[in-house]
Amino acid sequence: MTERKGISRRGLLGAAGAAVATGVAGYGAHSALAGEESQAADNTGPVEFHGKHQAGIVTPAQDRLHFATFDVTTNKRDAVVSLLKEWTAAAALMTAGRDIGQYGAVNGPAEAPPEDTGEAVGLPPARLTLTIGFGPSFFIDAKGNDRFGIKAKRPAALVDLPHFIGDNLDPNRSGGDIAIQACSDDPQVAVHAIRNLARIGFGTTSVRYSQLGFGRTSSTSRAQSTPRNLFGFKDGTNNLKLEDTDKLEQQLWVQPEDGPDWMVGGSYLVSRRIRMTIETWDRTSLSEQEAIVGRGKGTGAPLGKADEFDAIDFEAKNSEGEPKVAKEAHIRLAHPQFNNGAELLRRGYNFVDGSDGLGRLDAGLFFLAYQRDPRKQFIPIQQQLARSDVMNEYIRHVGSGIFACPGGVPAGSFWGEKLFA
Amino acid sequence: MITITARRATAAGAVLLLAGLTGCADEAPAAAPGDTTGPVSVKATDSECSLSRTDVKSGTSTFSVANGGSKVTEFYVYAEGDRVMGEVENIGPGLKRDLIVELPTGKYQAVCKPGMVGDGIRGDLTVTGDAAAQVDEDTALKNAAESYQRYVNSQAVALEQKTTEFVTAVKAGDVAKSKELFPVSRTYWERIEPVAESFGDLDPKIDARINDVEPGTEWTGYHRIEQALWEKNSTAGMEKYADQLLVDVKTVVAKAKVVKLNPLQLANGAKELLDEVATGKVTGEEDRYSHTDLWDFQANVQGSQAAIQALRPALQQRDAALVTTLDTNFKAVFAALDKYRVGDGFKPYTATEAEKKQLGAVVDALAEPVSKVAGVIAKK
Numbered sequence: 087m088t089e090r091k092g093i094s095r096r097g098l099l100g101a102a103g104a105a106v107a108t109g110v111a112g113y114g115a116h117s118a119l120a121g122e123e124s125q126a127a128d129n130t131g132p133v134e135f136h137g138k139h140q141a142g143i144v145t146p147a148q149d150r151l152h153f154a155t156f157d158v159t160t161n162k163r164d165a166v167v168s169l170l171k172e173w174t175a176a177a178a179l180m181t182a183g184r185d186i187g188q189y190g191a192v193n194g195p196a197e198a199p200p201e202d203t204g205e206a207v208g209l210p211p212a213r214l215t216l217t218i219g220f221g222p223s224f225f226i227d228a229k230g231n232d233r234f235g236i237k238a239k240r241p242a243a244l245v246d247l248p249h250f251i252g253d254n255l256d257p258n259r260s261g262g263d264i265a266i267q268a269c270s271d272d273p274q275v276a277v278h279a280i281r282n283l284a285r286i287g288f289g290t291t292s293v294r295y296s297q298l299g300f301g302r303t304s305s306t307s308r309a310q311s312t313p314r315n316l317f318g319f320k321d322g323t324n325n326l327k328l329e330d331t332d333k334l335e336q337q338l339w340v341q342p343e344d345g346p347d348w349m350v351g352g353s354y355l356v357s358r359r360i361r362m363t364i365e366t367w368d369r370t371s372l373s374e375q376e377a378i379v380g381r382g383k384g385t386g387a388p389l390g391k392a393d394e395f396d397a398i399d400f401e402a403k404n405s406e407g408e409p410k411v412a413k414e415a416h417i418r419l420a421h422p423q424f425n426n427g428a429e430l431l432r433r434g435y436n437f438v439d440g441s442d443g444l445g446r447l448d449a450g451l452f453f454l455a456y457q458r459d460p461r462k463q464f465i466p467i468q469q470q471l472a473r474s475d476v477m478n479e480y481i482r483h484v485g486s487g488i489f490a491c492p493g494g495v496p497a498g499s500f501w502g503e504k505l506f507a
Numbered sequence: 508m509i510t511i512t513a514r515r516a517t518a519a520g521a522v523l524l525l526a527g528l529t530g531c532a533d534e535a536p537a538a539a540p541g542d543t544t545g546p547v548s549v550k551a552t553d554s555e556c557s558l559s560r561t562d563v564k565s566g567t568s569t570f571s572v573a574n575g576g577s578k579v580t581e582f583y584v585y586a587e588g589d590r591v592m593g594e595v596e597n598i599g600p601g602l603k604r605d606l607i608v609e610l611p612t613g614k615y616q617a618v619c620k621p622g623m624v625g626d627g628i629r630g631d632l633t634v635t636g637d638a639a640a641q642v643d644e645d646t647a648l649k650n651a652a653e654s655y656q657r658y659v660n661s662q663a664v665a666l667e668q669k670t671t672e673f674v675t676a677v678k679a680g681d682v683a684k685s686k687e688l689f690p691v692s693r694t695y696w697e698r699i700e701p702v703a704e705s706f707g708d709l710d711p712k713i714d715a716r717i718n719d720v721e722p723g724t725e726w727t728g729y730h731r732i733e734q735a736l737w738e739k740n741s742t743a744g745m746e747k748y749a750d751q752l753l754v755d756v757k758t759v760v761a762k763a764k765v766v767k768l769n770p771l772q773l774a775n776g777a778k779e780l781l782d783e784v785a786t787g788k789v790t791g792e793e794d795r796y797s798h799t800d801l802w803d804f805q806a807n808v809q810g811s812q813a814a815i816q817a818l819r820p821a822l823q824q825r826d827a828a829l830v831t832t833l834d835t836n837f838k839a840v841f842a843a844l845d846k847y848r849v850g851d852g853f854k855p856y857t858a859t860e861a862e863k864k865q866l867g868a869v870v871d872a873l874a875e876p877v878s879k880v881a882g883v884i885a886k887k
Contacts, residue, residue: 159868197771198882289872
């Protein structure tokens with residue numbers, strides 16, 4: 087009885103459950119759960135785990151995040167490969183809205199700890215996606231060791247991020263050998279996923295840090311409205327979207343000519359924990375806030391325009407002859423026009439991690455951006471922003487990470503199979 | 508016990524008799540070299556553990572252990588995976604003690620542990636004779652419980668003795684000696700703590716930390732005395748707590764000696780000991796004045812390992828892969844502790860957050876597979 091058919095959390099998935107019960111053991115068992123490339127329209131259904139690209143990148147951004155990075159605590163390649171297989175099997179079950187393991191949360195032997203931790207029992211799949219990435223230290227550790235024999239497979243684009251002006255990075259909130267991004271419309275479903283993956287990892291991995299995000303700050307589909315960040319502004323109006331299929335190939339997905347092979351169809355993730363000094367921001371006048379961002383706070387329209395999605399006119403001048411969108415406004419410095427056409431797919435989240443002991447909220451934006459090549463995209467954009475963005479007075483980058491997220495997992499495969507082939 | 512079978516006897520650990528505290532080498536004279544019968548004499552010093560012979564016949568063997576070193580020592584016979592077949596604890600310098608143990612055919616290790624810590628000084632021991640059949644699973648489980656009960660018994664005896672020494676030093680006002688004995692006596696306590704905890708209110712009386720005490724209840728026990736020793740460098744006013752501690756420990760010891768345990772309790776006890784490490788020891792909360800947490804840490808892990816070892820034959824039959832994982836991960840924990848060893852004990856535990864995280868990770872890595880043991884044991 088090694089078959090891992092999983093236990094439906096709500097017992098509502100009759101047809102899918104029957105399909106899966108006939109599957110073989112382990113990580114290959116769940117391909118029949120949903121149609122190819124399905125993008126759930128409502129916020130309760132499952133998002134297909136398998137496919138050409140990993141889910142959780144162009145998937146319409148869910149409302150909640152639990153992001154974690156892991157340090158690998160073993161030097162054994164086999165142990166890492168086994169863990170990736172186990173993780174993949176669990177991820178396929180959880181994204182389908184099922185308990186993990188053979189018995190799940192409550193059907194196992196009374197004397198044994200439950201295989202599944204149980205807090206998602208009764209909850210829908212809630213569009214859970216789990217997305218994995220590998221950091222530079224996975225390929226070569228701090229002492230220069232090629233622990234897993236994959237040093238030669240490190241992509242050239244997976245560079246160590248340079249120091250950006252003003253960076254105040256906490257090493258305990260930065261880096262990590264492996265990152266897993268859990269996004270869902272239900273916070274408990276996202277937390278359940280990371281918790282169970284961390285548990286499976288004990289002995290092979292140790293959680294380096296984790297971050298909760300309670301509200302999306304980007305839309306990744308034109309079907310979604312643009313959400314607001316904690317500055318109170320619409321964020322991600324000009325984001326890359328699911329529907330921009332040509333642009334996604336140019337800007338988001340690693341192409342065959344980019345190499346290495348195992349990254350084709352994948353993408354590079356940069357994570358930045360950006361603390362906002364929201365108390366001082368809140369004392370700033372409306373006109374100054376709008377000038378800093380370059381958009382109207384209410385409409386989200388570029389300054390000088392009426393509608394959020396109007397094209398930005400960087401040449402327009404006000405009555406004093408100054409550009410309506412200031413030279414150092416955030417949207418100008420971040421715009422592709424001033425970055426050699428470079429764009430990012432952003433899917434960041436607002437966070438408030440309590441307060442900082444000085445009576446201020448420990449709040450900000452957990453910035454997540456996917457791209458084809460960080461050397462041509464995030465790095466030059468951030469160098470320009472770090473140097474000149476007037477928003478810098480109100481933000482501080484306190485955590486950082488870069489990860490190579492491989493292409494999608496075909497049914498029967500596992501996370502990183504090509505990397506370890 | 509009509510037929511001694513390999514599995515059965517290994518599971519039993521089969522210590523037939525622990526000799527009295529004064530030793531009895533005179534009654535069991537060492538065998539001459541070349542002799543294949545009669546007691547094996549063991550010469551234990553601070554750097555040596557030599558046996559008069561390393562081949563014995565299957566069945567009952569006697570080891571006469573003479574401590575010629577300057578440190579208190581222990582003598583063990585280990586089966587595969589450091590499963591304790593028999594042990595004598597707490598052999599002071601100049602003392603002799605006997606270990607009488609039933610050993611079926613197989614390969615073993617004879618181990619002296621001068622200072623009572625670490626891996627000890629090891630040598631091979633071969634037992635030859637009639638090959639024996641495997642026991643069925645029920646017998647293996649029953650033997651496991653009996654084996655672990657003997658372990659609890661041996662720890663309880665040492666606990667009472669070392670606590671008596673500690674209490675005597677406290678009452679004599681000998682601060683240095685008291686500080687030295689504090690972590691040593693707690694070692695025996697920490698190894699069998701889940702058993703002690705099962706006796707209701709004795710655990711808080713013996714082991715409560717200052718923040719554990721209910722309002723209106725007096726704070727007593729080890730940590731009360733620890734605070735005086737390290738914070739005030741004094742034993743003043745501690746006499747009554749010392750007396751009470753010994754009374755309470757003696758009560759626990761008397762109960763522990765007759766406690767009946769089932770295999771599930773062993774498995775859960777092994778898990779609970781690691782929970783203790785994860786929540787109290789890694790964080791440095793346990794011995795907040797003396798910073799001797801790593802002694803307790805090691806003792807908890809040793810106690811957990813003893814329970815798992817007792818279950819080993821049964822586990823081996825049911826989930827051999829789990830046994831391999833457990834062996835590997837127990838080793839990893841002891842290796843992580845090695846970094847902090849100094850002499851017979853440990854450096855004061857004032858680890859950095861990064862060091863604590865590292866220790867926490869190896870404990871988590873061990874605690875997960877240990878938590879699975881109960882389910883495997885319970886399986887029909």
